[in-house]
Amino acid sequence: MLDLTGKNALVTGIANNKSIAWGIAQQLHAAGANIGVTYLPDDKGRFEKKVGELVAPLNPSLFLPCNVQDDAQVDQVFETIQKDWGKLDILIHCLAFANREDLTGDFSDTSRDGFNTALDISAYSLTRLARGAKTVMTEGGAIVTLTYLGGVKVIPNYNVMGVAKSALEMSVRYLAADLGPSNIRVNAISAGPIRTLASSAVGGILDMIHHVEATAPLRRTVTQKEVGNAAAFLCSDLSSGITGQVLYVDSGYEIMGM
Numbered sequence: 615m616l617d618l619t620g621k622n623a624l625v626t627g628i629a630n631n632k633s634i635a636w637g638i639a640q641q642l643h644a645a646g647a648n649i650g651v652t653y654l655p656d657d658k659g660r661f662e663k664k665v666g667e668l669v670a671p672l673n674p675s676l677f678l679p680c681n682v683q684d685d686a687q688v689d690q691v692f693e694t695i696q697k698d699w700g701k702l703d704i705l706i707h708c709l710a711f712a713n714r715e716d717l718t719g720d721f722s723d724t725s726r727d728g729f730n731t732a733l734d735i736s737a738y739s740l741t742r743l744a745r746g747a748k749t750v751m752t753e754g755g756a757i758v759t760l761t762y763l764g765g766v767k768v769i770p771n772y773n774v775m776g777v778a779k780s781a782l783e784m785s786v787r788y789l790a791a792d793l794g795p796s797n798i799r800v801n802a803i804s805a806g807p808i809r810t811l812a813s814s815a816v817g818g819i820l821d822m823i824h825h826v827e828a829t830a831p832l833r834r835t836v837t838q839k840e841v842g843n844a845a846a847f848l849c850s851d852l853s854s855g856i857t858g859q860v861l862y863v864d865s866g867y868e869i870m871g872m
């Protein structure tokens with residue numbers, strides 16, 4: 615039985631009701647977890663308002679700004695968890711960013727700046743958040759991040775984000791080895807293509823979705839809810855023996871050769 619009652623779960627990466635993180639937060643909440651949410655702050659407070667209204671039905675007991683490029687904000691999140699929750703059980707890392715111009719055209723045109731930005735936000739942030747999480751995951755825990763096939767195989771236009779996902783997936787393995795002795799498990803979900811704010815920046819995302827619908831064993835792509843259910847599994851005791859893995863939630867697309 616998948617039961618997350620009594621578990622404190624921090625979910626990053628909710629931007630709107632299409633976000634994969636929103637699908638995950640809903641499924642963790644449905645399984646009984648106490649939810650905390652971080653949002654990306656902006657000057658006009660738009661995300662704070664929008665995300666706050668969206669997540670209100672889940673009664674989040676924490677709602678905090680966290681730009682993963684800002685160490686002070688990251689530290690503040692874990693200090694607040696220590697103070698208000700006492701311990702953290704689940705961390706969902708569900709965020710990524712690359713400049714739009716780096717998600718189309720030739721990979722060889724990626725600028726140094728664009729490369730560093732994509733790797734910093736999309737890959738290094740997992741390590742930075744995991745470092746904070748281990749200070750409050752005093753009773754063990756589960757960390758889940760989101761990746762994509764473009765980190766393993768060449769997908770047109772995914773470009774620098776593919777390199778970032780590759781770094782992210784290897785970070786999952788190193789973090790799993792680091793944190794395993796503290797009974798903290800670290801896994802990734804490799805989701806099939808879904809239309810979201812972030813994916814709409816990738817050139818030809820609709821073509822990618824149509825290709826999956828035509829060729830994946832299940833002849834469709836996946837939903838945020840399906841990814842959320844897999845995340846709930848990876849955060850629950852049902853997956854207590856699993857760490858350092860990449861679980862494909864992609865209608866089976868990854869197994870196809872032709």
Ligand code: NAD
Pocket residue numbers: 626627628629630632633634635653654680681682683708709710711735760761762763804805806807808809810811812813
């Ligand atoms: P999304 O746009 O809904 O979510 C991306 C999130 O990243 C947003 O909430 C945004 O605020 C956040 N973010 C960006 N820069 C940040 C920063 N500096 N600090 C903190 N947060 C920041 O899109 P999504 O598709 O739900 O993306 C979530 C994750 O899923 C990403 O890692 C993405 O690569 C991955 N993923 C998406 C797909 C897909 O097809 N949509 C497939 C596989 C994996």
